[in-house]
Amino acid sequence: MSRLTVKVFYALATQAAPLYAFGIMSEQAPAMDLDYVANLARIELTPEEKARFADQFASILEYFEKLKAVDVSGIEPTAHAFPVENVWGVDEPAPSFRPEEAMRNAPAQRENMVVVPKVVEDA
Numbered sequence: 001m002s003r004l005t006v007k008v009f010y011a012l013a014t015q016a017a018p019l020y021a022f023g024i025m026s027e028q029a030p031a032m033d034l035d036y037v038a039n040l041a042r043i044e045l046t047p048e049e050k051a052r053f054a055d056q057f058a059s060i061l062e063y064f065e066k067l068k069a070v071d072v073s074g075i076e077p078t079a080h081a082f083p084v085e086n087v088w089g090v091d092e093p094a095p096s097f098r099p100e101e102a103m104r105n106a107p108a109q110r111e112n113m114v115v116v117p118k119v120v121e122d123a
Contacts (some may be wrong), residue, residue, distance in 0.1 A: 034053060038045045045053070099112040108115035 106114040107117045
């Protein structure tokens with residue numbers, strides 16, 4: 001799967017599809033707007049890519065129609081499949097490295113901090 005495909009489907013899954021699944025988009029736009037999804041993914045699609053993704057999006061939206069038919073009236077909404085309580089351990093002071101020990105394997109350092117390459121893209 002190409003990186004472009006992953007970005008487009010990630011945008012569909014995280015942004016556009018939930019709107020469609022909950023009926024927010026279905027009344028306004030019966031079909032998924034590929035330009036809208038491409039904008040969510042921050043990419044530009046060529047006409048060939050739009051043609052390729054159109055059928056795939058249609059299949060995904062058909063699946064959402066099937067999911068909307070499932071009766072979930074007695075099911076409580078959840079964020080996790082299993083109850084998650086107090087996932088953090090007790091915060092107690094413990095022996096730690098001295099700064100010299102912690103910096104020993106750092107490829108570059110400055111004022112007891114590890115220096116790393118910039119990973120933020122320019123906007």
